[in-house]
Amino acid sequence: MAATRKRTAGKNLKPVPPRRGPTPRGVEAKPSLPARGRRKRAGDAGGGELDAVAYASAFVRDVKDFPKPGIVFKDITPLLADPRAFQGIIDTFAQRFVGERIDAVLAIESRGFIFGAPLAARLNAAFVPVRKAGKLPYATDRVSYALEYGTAEVEVHTDALRRGARVIIVDDLMATGGTAAAARELAKRQGAQVVAFAFVIELEFLGGRKLLEPTPLVSLIKF
């Protein structure tokens, strides 16, 4: 994924993201180069797409011991604070799904809303919120899924999707895949066709991808 990963100091980003491994191709990152001075190199493998994701990936910040001791949290707020990084992610998803006649973007509360809403707008699709139990005001359908300890529930309005609607399910991060699988179940119960999952970040070592088979899955930044 990170064949051209660089670390570039964005104007709005104060904390420089920590290095996560050596710089590829032996090219040393130049933290003093302002983002606006950076140019896309013609001939990059994958064109602008890979480049946008590689650029954005440097803005994911590790926060240790959140939400509890021993967990390293992938903080996307520095990525959101850099307009080029944020829009690079949206653009990449849009390029993947434009022309696939996506009727609706199901986004999972609440960080999923941050990527799902601009993507729905870009695709001229409906935006459908999937929320934790008790948050949606109208008649809802509900699915439970397993957590490390106990269970949680997500809901969608019963009139959210029409039969045969082509939908994608969006979230910021896939860990075990439990929430996303529950969202898929909710969509299927309304007769919708889940075209794909779209995640900004995939925690590959947790193996959540398995749970979401055979639905196609797009993830941009992998750890």
Place this chain on the structure above:
Amino acid sequence: MAATRKRTAGKNLKPVPPRRGPTPRGVEAKPSLPARGRRKRAGDAGGGELDAVAYASAFVRDVKDFPKPGIVFKDITPLLADPRAFQGIIDTFAQRFVGERIDAVLAIESRGFIFGAPLAARLNAAFVPVRKAGKLPYATDRVSYALEYGTAEVEVHTDALRRGARVIIVDDLMATGGTAAAARELAKRQGAQVVAFAFVIELEFLGGRKLLEPTPLVSLIKF
């Protein structure tokens, strides 16, 4: 606001929103007219802007007794489900703020994310989430505000904004204005300049606008 309010049956919208008062100008709404068949009339006062908001306003659904008995909740999910309505709101905000050098869009969890994120993308601005206490992983600043009973708190990351940044604060709905005022306080503590508040819906009868003076305030749909 609703000088040209119409009720148009969107393709993706199954429940027709309830009428809230007489149709202006004596023009009877035509629920059977498909959205795609609707044309903007040349010469409408206010051009496309007013028209877009009037169109979107018909998709706000009243849900009685949510979240508790006696409350009428303004449900925006039918609006989000109609791509034209949703994008009409984003477009209208964008037209208001483009060219004002907005550096960042502060959006209030979690429905504020749904409008704030596409708007940030449209304005080429940073997206900064304001969240309930305990949700943001990195170092945070926190402001309390009064609720009907007791208090609540919102947080922002301490490195979210640079001094002098021009920001707008976005939420789906303004009721008493307490959360928005707290978000403004968070922004000011980081030295940012709050250019305006932007709300999709304003509940005028609650008088929240007073609390937010003298910051300019844009609200599109008023009840």
